[in-house]
Amino acid sequence: MSGGPLIAAALLVPAVGAALIAAAGRWPNLREAATLGTAALLFAVVLALLPRVLAGEAPALEAIEMLPGLSIGFRLEPLGMLFALVASGLWIVNSVYSIGYMRGNDEPHQTRFYVCFALALAATMGVAMAANVLTLFLCYELLTLVTWPLVTHHGDDAAKSGGRVYLGVLLGSSIAFLLPAMIATWAAAGTLEFSPGGILGGAGLSPAATAGLLALYMFGIGKAALMPVHRWLPAAMVAPTPVSALLHAVAVVKAGVFTVVKVIVYVFGVDELAALGSADWLPVVAGFTILAASIVALRSDNLKRRLAYSTVSQLSYVVLAAALLVPLSIAAAALHIAAHAVAKITLFFAAGAIYTAAGKTEVSQLDGIGRRMPWTMAAFALGALSLIGIPPAAGFLSKWMMFQGAASAGHWPVLAVLSLSTLLNAAYFLPIVHAAFLRPPREGDAPHGEAPLPMVAALTFTAAATLVFPFFAGIPLALAGALGGLAP
Amino acid sequence: MIFEHLPALEVAVPLVAAPVTLLLRRAAAAWAVTVAACVFSFVAALLLAAAVAAQGPISYALGSWPPPWGIEYRVDALSAFVLVLVSGMATAVALFAWRSAAAELPREQLYLFYTMYCLCVAGLLGMTITGDAFNLFVFMEIASLSSYVLIALGRDRRALLASYQYLILGTIGATFYVIGVGMLYLATGTLNIADLAARLPQVADTRPVLAALAFVTVGVSLKLALFPLHLWLPNAYAYAPSAVTAFLAATATKVSVYVLLRFYFTVFGARLVVEELPVEEVLLVLSLVAIATASLVALWQADLKRLFAYSSVAQIGYITLGISMASHAGLTAAVAHLFNHGITKGAIFLLLGGVALRTGRVGFDRVRGLGQAMPLTSLGIVIAGLSLIGIPGTAGFISKWYLVLGAIEAGRWWLAAFIVATSLIAVAYVWRFVEAAYLAPAGAGTPERGEAPRPMLVTAWILVGACIWFGFDTSFSAEGARRAATLMLGGAP
Numbered sequence: 001m002s003g004g005p006l007i008a009a010a011l012l013v014p015a016v017g018a019a020l021i022a023a024a025g026r027w028p029n030l031r032e033a034a035t036l037g038t039a040a041l042l043f044a045v046v047l048a049l050l051p052r053v054l055a056g057e058a059p060a061l062e063a064i065e066m067l068p069g070l071s072i073g074f075r076l077e078p079l080g081m082l083f084a085l086v087a088s089g090l091w092i093v094n095s096v097y098s099i100g101y102m103r104g105n106d107e108p109h110q111t112r113f114y115v116c117f118a119l120a121l122a123a124t125m126g127v128a129m130a131a132n133v134l135t136l137f138l139c140y141e142l143l144t145l146v147t148w149p150l151v152t153h154h155g156d157d158a159a160k161s162g163g164r165v166y167l168g169v170l171l172g173s174s175i176a177f178l179l180p181a182m183i184a185t186w187a188a189a190g191t192l193e194f195s196p197g198g199i200l201g202g203a204g205l206s207p208a209a210t211a212g213l214l215a216l217y218m219f220g221i222g223k224a225a226l227m228p229v230h231r232w233l234p235a236a237m238v239a240p241t242p243v244s245a246l247l248h249a250v251a252v253v254k255a256g257v258f259t260v261v262k263v264i265v266y267v268f269g270v271d272e273l274a275a276l277g278s279a280d281w282l283p284v285v286a287g288f289t290i291l292a293a294s295i296v297a298l299r300s301d302n303l304k305r306r307l308a309y310s311t312v313s314q315l316s317y318v319v320l321a322a323a324l325l326v327p328l329s330i331a332a333a334a335l336h337i338a339a340h341a342v343a344k345i346t347l348f349f350a351a352g353a354i355y356t357a358a359g360k361t362e363v364s365q366l367d368g369i370g371r372r373m374p375w376t377m378a379a380f381a382l383g384a385l386s387l388i389g390i391p392p393a394a395g396f397l398s399k400w401m402m403f404q405g406a407a408s409a410g411h412w413p414v415l416a417v418l419s420l421s422t423l424l425n426a427a428y429f430l431p432i433v434h435a436a437f438l439r440p441p442r443e444g445d446a447p448h449g450e451a452p453l454p455m456v457a458a459l460t461f462t463a464a465a466t467l468v469f470p471f472f473a474g475i476p477l478a479l480a481g482a483l484g485g486l487a488p
Numbered sequence: 489m490i491f492e493h494l495p496a497l498e499v500a501v502p503l504v505a506a507p508v509t510l511l512l513r514r515a516a517a518a519w520a521v522t523v524a525a526c527v528f529s530f531v532a533a534l535l536l537a538a539a540v541a542a543q544g545p546i547s548y549a550l551g552s553w554p555p556p557w558g559i560e561y562r563v564d565a566l567s568a569f570v571l572v573l574v575s576g577m578a579t580a581v582a583l584f585a586w587r588s589a590a591a592e593l594p595r596e597q598l599y600l601f602y603t604m605y606c607l608c609v610a611g612l613l614g615m616t617i618t619g620d621a622f623n624l625f626v627f628m629e630i631a632s633l634s635s636y637v638l639i640a641l642g643r644d645r646r647a648l649l650a651s652y653q654y655l656i657l658g659t660i661g662a663t664f665y666v667i668g669v670g671m672l673y674l675a676t677g678t679l680n681i682a683d684l685a686a687r688l689p690q691v692a693d694t695r696p697v698l699a700a701l702a703f704v705t706v707g708v709s710l711k712l713a714l715f716p717l718h719l720w721l722p723n724a725y726a727y728a729p730s731a732v733t734a735f736l737a738a739t740a741t742k743v744s745v746y747v748l749l750r751f752y753f754t755v756f757g758a759r760l761v762v763e764e765l766p767v768e769e770v771l772l773v774l775s776l777v778a779i780a781t782a783s784l785v786a787l788w789q790a791d792l793k794r795l796f797a798y799s800s801v802a803q804i805g806y807i808t809l810g811i812s813m814a815s816h817a818g819l820t821a822a823v824a825h826l827f828n829h830g831i832t833k834g835a836i837f838l839l840l841g842g843v844a845l846r847t848g849r850v851g852f853d854r855v856r857g858l859g860q861a862m863p864l865t866s867l868g869i870v871i872a873g874l875s876l877i878g879i880p881g882t883a884g885f886i887s888k889w890y891l892v893l894g895a896i897e898a899g900r901w902w903l904a905a906f907i908v909a910t911s912l913i914a915v916a917y918v919w920r921f922v923e924a925a926y927l928a929p930a931g932a933g934t935p936e937r938g939e940a941p942r943p944m945l946v947t948a949w950i951l952v953g954a955c956i957w958f959g960f961d962t963s964f965s966a967e968g969a970r971r972a973a974t975l976m977l978g979g980a981p
Contacts, residue, residue, distance in 0.1 A: 067886070067962055072960065137880055141879060141880065141881070163927070171915065175911060176909070180892065180904060180905070
């Protein structure tokens with residue numbers, strides 16, 4: 001198959017899969033087989049696209065022309081490839097995990113759950129492969145809408161109020177800021193097609209106007225969770241853990257930072273922004289978000305909430321790296337999208353396993369749990385080390401490039417922020433690991449073992465992936481390097 | 489050949505269908521005749537639109553009396569576009585009415601409903617197609633009188649009062665219009681629109697012509713419910729039978745907007761209206777106030793029909809806002825929004841008609857938990873609501889796009905911000921429905937699980953589908969609007 005049909009397949013496979021899942025709703029085993037089959041097929045399709053992108057091609061699919069010059073179209077470039085690869089690959093693992101979690105906790109509405117999940121993946125593929133801002137925006141909004149039933153899955157008051165914040169912040173920010181940003185871009189540049197070097201170069205916008213437009217984009221892309229539009233992310237934690245794991249550690253939030261990087265590289269143009277100095281304010285906001293979110297994470301006793309704020313902070317690493325506007329840091333941003341995804345999904349998997357096996361949700365309840373759930377907590381420890389950035393775990397690589405990028409650009413305050421936040425990362429993750437393995441179990445805890453096998457298998461797999469990631473980092477590095485314009 | 493006479497048949501068929509339904513007296517037969525007439529008009533309108541796109545405006549001399557002496561029917565890019573909207577919505581609502589009107593009206597009055605419906609359709613189509621200013625007045629009266637009756641047929645006794653309010657204000661509007669036309673006749677000695685356009689420049693700055701412009705503006709603004717002349721609209725929409733609300737919301741105000749466009753850009757000409765008089769500024773201010781206040785008032789309504797009625801006032805504000813820009817993008821936005829808002833509101837009111845059938849009325853207390861009880865209906869309202877907000881991928885986005893573009897092109901950034909900010913109010917009132925239907929537990933007024941009768945649901949969903957379809961395929965809606973805008977600014981009638 002050539003590139004175009006493969007892109008169509010990547011979009012259609014999860015959509016058709018959703019229909020099959022819905023049709024098989026009455027037979028749970030068949031339904032789960034449909035989920036796994038769809039996930040595997042999607043990953044195969046994405047893998048088939050990889051060699052083309054690595055060879056420097058840009059497979060494209062022109063779909064519909066909505067208005068003259070304004071079309072729905074798809075084109076895959078290195079960054080999108082990386083994102084699609086991570087999201088589709090982790091969907092397989094997450095599906096295995098979901099089956100264990102949803103059955104282990106006897107959750108209601110499981111068919112709706114799997115259908116929405118497949119649709120969310122279809123939207124994510126659309127985000128990853130969008131050829132222009134309009135297509136990206138469309139898929140981005142679709143992703144918000146199809147994940148909403150997942151966030152409000154439990155249907156109780158907490159889920160509803162979480163869902164309210166989720167939809168309110170994401171939809172509100174995108175309509176209030178992203179939409180005008182898009183229309184303003186069209187008015188200034190006359191096109192919305194992503195192109196290397198940016199499209200605003202010839203528009204002759206003043207530095208202040210460019211900064212304003214950039215601000216509209218950065219705060220309009222609510223999914224990137226830059227403070228103060230981060231509130232939806234902790235609110236989304238009311239969802240079942242597999243949702244938090246894949247969507248709010250991988251697909252949805254990464255769609256946000258992916259869009260940020262994409263807009264900076266392909267709409268504004270790195271050199272253009274650097275020359276105008278219009279992005280100078282962005283590292284400040286991102287740096288503030290990193291530190292503030294880390295401090296909130298440190299003070300949160302609820303495990304998922306701590307992970308959520310850790311995600312907020314890690315997302316801003318990506319934004320910060322992209323905002324430095326040097327090739328190395330752009331590549332670091334791309335790489336961190338992948339590295340954080342693998343590590344954070346492991347942590348969420350572990351949190352869900354703890355909830356399923358022990359019914360515990362708070363950090364303070366975890367004393368000695370490592371003895372009962374050694375696999376889970378070992379995986380948790382690996383994920384945490386990766387996020388702190390200790391070699392050889394995945395996070396080390398991207399953090400290293402970030403430090404290097406900041407140093408090469410001479411951004412010393414950024415170096416300070418990165419160092420400080422590394423300490424904070426350690427401060428909010430390591431006590432959990434310490435308590436789990438070194439403290440004695442509390443009196444009166446009901447005895448329990450590991451979570452169901454599919455869950456443990458999934459989290460062990462991703463933990464192992466964290467560990468071996470740097471040794472197989474060739475492909476992500478090549479893709480990230482191609483994006484940053486580095487020689488491979 | 490029959491094709492030559494299509495412009496006349498476009499109006500004549502529904503007009504003749506009206507007495508036929510009266511003679512038939514059987515509801516089923518009356519319905520069948522109505523649907524047949526509407527379908528005929530719709531097909532004829534599509535053929536006319538295709539012909540206009542291919543070979544330019546069509547002029548038809550009624551009774552072979554050549555204009556300007558006889559009455560001329562004239563189909564150009566703008567009127568063809570509106571004809572398609574009106575006849576298309578008439579067809580959809582006629583199909584919907586089969587079950588909806590039967591449930592809401594006394595059996596013995598049903599055939600009268602169809603008689604009035606045919607008259608109203610004929611009146612609106614006539615207003616659109618005619619090229620004669622006085623003939624337009626006649627059709628305006630046909631459409632208005634029949635719509636007063638249609639509104640008064642509502643089950644609620646307050647429908648009578650609403651109809652009476654509309655009658656008074658509508659009559660004042662029509663009177664103002666005819667006074668304006670009378671002055672134009674005095675000044676130029678002609679009633680043919682093209683002829684008026686040709687003769688007006690010689691007398692453009694005289695007082696009677698300016699007075700005529702003022703009278704026509706106020707008269708038509710009453711009919712199109714421009715703030716603050718909108719007071720008849722919320723009650724009329726709220727208490728009319730569901731099918732009537734959907735039809736009027738989708739077409740009646742839109743045809744009045746068409747008349748305003750026709751007078752501003754064909755009869756008086758952009759030069760007089762835009763450059764010499766402060767019409768633009770007045771329209772701009774009124775539009776802004778309409779959008780802001782009506783959106784906010786909509787937010788506080790306890791009844792969904794009233795909520796969306798006020799939303800209509802706000803959306804009409806967006807249309808007149810586009811007109812006030814008097815630029816290509818602005819006029820494109822206005823004409824495109826005419827169409828997009830027509831199908832969107834049509835879809836919403838049809839779906840609400842289904843809800844009303846199951847619950848009696850459509851207060852917020854009756855739609856609690858509706859997402860469970862009527863899943864397809866609720867989903868339809870949400871999708872049409874997204875189109876109302878202007879989310880990409882829906883029809884409403886296309887018109888918002890042109891509107892914001894028009895504002896930015898004019899260098900009015902504050903206006904772009906205003907449009908976006910008021911869209912957020914639309915988010916809020918659509919959200920109120922989501923909150924009630926999906927997040928609130930079922931209350932005492934919530935119906936048992938079950939959808940509206942299938943014919944109603946299917947027709948409504950065809951329109952919901954259209955809301956999405958026209959968000960992607962704009963070859964008719966935006967392209968047609970662009971052509972109409974070019975026509976209006978080019979001066980050629």
